[in-house]
Amino acid sequence: MPSPTQRVLARVPARLRPFLVRHRRLVKFLVVGGVCFVLTLVIDIELKFTVLEHKPVVALTVATLIATAVSYVLNRQWSFRAGGRQREVLLFLLVSAAAIVVNDLPLVVSRYVLELREPHVGPFVQEAADFVSGMVVGTFVAMLFRYWAMRRWVFTRPARPIAADPARPRTQPPPEPGYAAHEVPQDTP
Incomplete structure (x- = not known):
């Protein structure tokens, strides 16, 4: 029986x-990121308009923390599938803490440096600025940082020595980082 990934790939145009x-x-990471973006957005809006009405940075931070936990599970089980557990969890927490700061910075700048908040601007402009700075700019920059850091430090596979293969032409590119030449990922067609 084909995997879910193989079933989705079967529906994609052959040239892609x-x-x-x-x-x-990267594709799996982006899918997980999309799911976590929606989760962050829903939680952030719910918190901003209820219990954390006057604390938008705290609301975004809490929403991002929850989505980060979901992201860890999904990335660990699906996107990267690699790494040693204790070391991986510690590095994930460190990278995630840095990414949350990166995610919050545009909102802090928008609210408290550029003063795009009431009474300096109207409620619509404040909410639009919060969304663009926190959810769009902050999430995008944090996503780039997370992908780079997760791939580099968190979800890594120990390199296996690759024996010299005289049949392998020298012009062939090396295998994708994290895979030995003879490995084929489980979820490819």
Whole structure:
């Protein structure tokens, strides 16, 4: 029985399949990020308009923390599938803490440096500025940072020595980082 990834790839136009397979980690990371973005947005809005009405940075931080926990599970189980547990969890927490700061910075600048908040601006401008700075700019910059840091430090596979293969042409590119030449990921067609 084909995996869920194989079933989705079967529905993608044939000319796009090689690109998606070649960049499968990035595609999976972006899917997880999309799910967590929606989760962050829903929680942030709920908190901002209820219990944390006058604390938008705290609301965004709490929403991001919850989505980060979900992100860890999804990335660990699906996107990267690698790494030693104790070291991985510690590094994930460190990277996530830095990413939360990166995510919050545009909102802090918007609210408290540029003063895009009431009474300096109207409620609509305040909410639009909060959304653009916190959810769009902050999330985008934090996503770039997370992908780079997770791939580099958190979800890594120990490199296996690759024996010299005389049949392998020298012009062939090296295998994707994290995979030995003879490995094929489980979820590719």
